Amino acid sequence: MTSDIRFYLTLFWRRLPLFLLVFLPIAVASIFIALSLPPIYSAQMRLVVESAQIPGTLAQSTVDVPAREQLQLFETRLMTRDNLLDVANRVKPIANQDKMSSDEIVRAMRAATKIVSSTGRDQATLMTVSFESQYPERTVQVLDSYLTFILNEDAQYRSQRAGQTQEFFQQEVDRLSGAMSEQSARIVAFKNQNSDALPDSLDYHRQLLLSLQDRINQLDRDRADLEEQKRRLSQAFELTGRVGSTGGTQLSPEQQRLQTLKAELAELESVYASNSPRVVSLRNRINQLETNLAAQSGQTVTGESDPAKAVFDLQMADLDTKLKQAQDQSTALTEQMTKVQDQIDRTPGNAVTLESLQRDFDNMQAQYNRAADGLSRASTGERIETLSRGQRMSVVERPSVPTEPIKPNRKRMVMLGVFAGLAAGIGLIIALDMFSGTIKRSKDLVTGLGIVPMVTIPLMRSREEVQRTRFRQVGLSLMIGVVLPVFLWLIHTYYMPFDELASKIAARIGLNL
Incomplete structure (x- = not known):
């Protein structure tokens, strides 16, 4: 070893x-x-996303952005090239900045800026922004610029979103109001063009059709009776050469008819006004009958020598007149029936069209009501954001000048x-x-x-x-x-x-x- x-x-x-x-x-x-x-100094600030000051149950803001998403949006806009260059040119926080290119300045600013966001369930949403520089005072100036930018972006973003929401609903209300007016005009125009065949008058037209049919049937029976009277009168005159008894003074059928009409006119005048259609119509018939009698009397005096023949002719002429009147009335009633039937036939189609127009109007009305309700809530939300009573960014800790370097x-x-x-x-x-x-x-x-x-x-x-x-x-x-x-x-x-x-x-x- x-x-x-x-x-x-x-x-x-x-x-x-x-x-x-x-x-x-x-x-x-x-x-x-x-x-x-060189020594590097660091300053930091802390921001928090505050909840709305007005409870959502009372008044809801129209800017509903999650706090986390809002912080990410602000961070993205804060670190844009234009904003970083603007802050760097105003504060000069980087050493030898005048010798650097724009790309180098942006990279240096992003490297010196650190943003940390924290959030969680039942926790406040915080954002911590720090900046490092060789100059301690300029670190605070940069963070102050960041803070001003974030608060301005927050206020502008929320007010702009609220204003755009209100503007959208206002445009919707105006658009739907104009559409409802146009639809109402279409409905009115359609009703005016088809006033004789609307669904509301269907029952009336059906009753009128039945009444006209009854009147035509009655006229047909009257015509048959008149034809029968002509046939019998003609047979009696051919067999006997006379039309009634010769003894005593006998009124002609025209005269009897005239007296009957005058009695009926007196009865009607006691009930209706003198200009009533029924009174006027009956008076015209009396005048026409008197004219016919006067003409027939003149012919008898001047041209006829046989009184029986004259009476026969008068009675036949009276029956022909009645038949012609019945025919004319039947023709007029038939034409009226055709018109009423046409109105009844057109009523279902008009009902479908009118129902479609009304349904479109009801849909527009429902959309208008929703848009008006949205406009009301958007106006309240815009007012909340204008007064800064909604969710907003606030400063928890402002940046201070660092006294010791961190590296x-x-x-x-x-x-x-x-x-x-x-x-x-x-x-x-x-x-x-x-x-x-x-x-x-x-x-x-x-x-x-x-x-x-x-x-x-x-x-x-x-x-x-x-x-x-x-x-x-x-x-x-x-x-x-x-x-x-x-x-x-x-x-x-x-x-x-x-x-x-x-x-x-x-x-x-x-x-x-």
Whole structure:
């Protein structure tokens, strides 16, 4: 065990310059980097999504966005290129910003900004925003700009959403109101065009049709009676040569009819007004009958010598007149029946059309009622958002100027550099010893050749050789230990700091430091 330790110490001493050549650059570079890195300060702020101040059971806001989604939306808009460039140009939080391109500034701003959101069931929704910079005051200025942007976005987003909702329902109400007016006009126009065949008048038209049919049947019976009277009168006159008894004064049928009509007129005038249609119609018939009697009387005096023949002709003329009137009335009633039947036939089709128009109107009315209700709620929701009484973002912790940097940890970096240098140097010595293939001690003979030597004779050197070797080792080690750190210091000071050099090398090989 003691011999192994002595062997490795001797080996280390022999390879000391090589160890220093590896250890010193790593250790010195880590020291230079730790000392040259600027201090980084960090400030943070905390935001919370507050619930609506007005209970939803009383008045519901029209902006119903989950808190988590709202935070993600704000984070996305906050980290946009235009917004980051605007904040960076106003605050100048990045070192050597004037020498950087726009893309580099955006990458640096995104790397320096950290946003953490936390939410959970029955937990408040929080957002923590932090920013790192070499300038402590500017970290607060950046966060203030972020805070202003988030609060403005929150207010603008919610008021805009509420306003768009209200505008949509207002447009729907106006559109449906106009559509209802047009539909009402269509219904009125259809009713005016088909006023004689509407569903409401169907029962009336059916009763009127039955009444007209009864009147036509009655006229047909009256006509048959008149035809029978003509036939009997003609037969009686042909057989007897007269139409009635010869004794005493006998009124002609026309005169009897005239007296009957006058009696009926007197009865009607006692009940109806003088301009009543029935009274006027009866008076016209009386006037026509009197005219016919006067004409017949003149013919009898001037041309006829047979009174019986004259009476027969008068009676036949009266019957023909009655028949003609019955025929005319029957024709008029038939035409009226045809018109009423046509109205009845058109009524079902009009009913279907009118029902369709009314159904469309009812649907529009239902949509209008829903839109009006939505407009009322949207107006209330817009008022809630305008007064900031709905769900909103509020500040829990405002950013403050940091007094101590959060990085770099210089002691830790120096220790890691020294440890890395030691590990690299010792690892190189061990690797060279393992892969050299030379025999340095008797143990190597046993391991490498499989033979056990009887005795080993060490290499004997003179005192001058030992001193010369030692002097060379010490000199080379001192040269490496002095010249190499000075050389590295000159590179770090006059050419490029090691932190920048490391960043460029990392960027060249694709690493992100």
